[in-house]
Amino acid sequence: MFLIVIDAHSKWPEVIPMKSTTSTQTIRVLRTIFARAGLPEQIVSDNGPQFVSAEFQTFTKMNGITHIKSAPYHPATNGLAERFVQTFKQSLKAMRGENADLNKKLANFLLAYRNTPHTTTNETPAKLFMGRNLRNRLDLIKPDINRQVQDKQMKIAIKPTKETLRQFTEGETVAVRDYRGPNKWTSGLVTKREGPLNYQVEVSPNSIWKRHADQIRNSDFNDKQGEEIKK
Numbered sequence: 001m002f003l004i005v006i007d008a009h010s011k012w013p014e015v016i017p018m019k020s021t022t023s024t025q026t027i028r029v030l031r032t033i034f035a036r037a038g039l040p041e042q043i044v045s046d047n048g049p050q051f052v053s054a055e056f057q058t059f060t061k062m063n064g065i066t067h068i069k070s071a072p073y074h075p076a077t078n079g080l081a082e083r084f085v086q087t088f089k090q091s092l093k094a095m096r097g098e099n100a101d102l103n104k105k106l107a108n109f110l111l112a113y114r115n116t117p118h119t120t121t122n123e124t125p126a127k128l129f130m131g132r133n134l135r136n137r138l139d140l141i142k143p144d145i146n147r148q149v150q151d152k153q154m155k156i157a158i159k160p161t162k163e164t165l166r167q168f169t170e171g172e173t174v175a176v177r178d179y180r181g182p183n184k185w186t187s188g189l190v191t192k193r194e195g196p197l198n199y200q201v202e203v204s205p206n207s208i209w210k211r212h213a214d215q216i217r218n219s220d221f222n223d224k225q226g227e228e229i230k231k
Contacts, residue, residue: 003029004088006081007037008044010128011118013084015106021048023055034063037129042066044081087113111136168199168216176201177215185217 005014045051060067178186188201197213
């Protein structure tokens with residue numbers, strides 16, 4: 001058994017497996033949902049015993065929620081929920097052969113549904129409900145547009161000089177700025193590049209420093225500048 005709750009504006013769905021559908025259990029689950037999304041102004045439900053009970057009526061009244069019950073034997077009255085139920089059932093049926101438990105199948109379905117544009121709004125439920133689409137595995141293989149824009153903006157914002165334009169490669173021995181004592185520079189090994197201008201440099205075993213490109217010099221910097229480099 002499942003309790004299905006759908007936001008009428010965004011079409012964002014919540015699907016909760018239920019071992020019991022009493023009014024008490026239903027209210028408990030709704031409280032959890034409302035704690036995340038806030039109290040709705042209106043609820044539309046069928047005429048199940050958990051929704052027509054005095055306990056449920058008290059719950060909606062105390063929280064300022066208008067409760068509308070659909071016409072008996074006429075599920076189309078709550079068409080939004082009924083259409084979702086059909087989609088949900090079809091998806092579960094299609095995933096029947098997959099080697100995964102119900103909770104995993106449910107999570108996969110909800111992630112895909114919330115990230116798919118709805119025919120009514122032409123927007124994804126996630127975008128309307130949360131203001132953004134949900135990150136999924138497809139984001140791992142497609143270009144990160146925001147990251148590309150940030151990299152370009154960073155390059156434009158920083159005044160180009162001979163040193164800042166210098167690029168370092170992983171495994172390269174360099175001199176890095178040392179702020180700990182009298183030695184201004186310390187020898188290290190570039191282990192990772194983070195973005196266009198930031199690097200991780202290993203200065204000793206198990207000691208990694210993060211430095212900007214303008215805090216890094218060539219390994220022969222000592223000879224050129226006369227600065228003392230700690231080996």
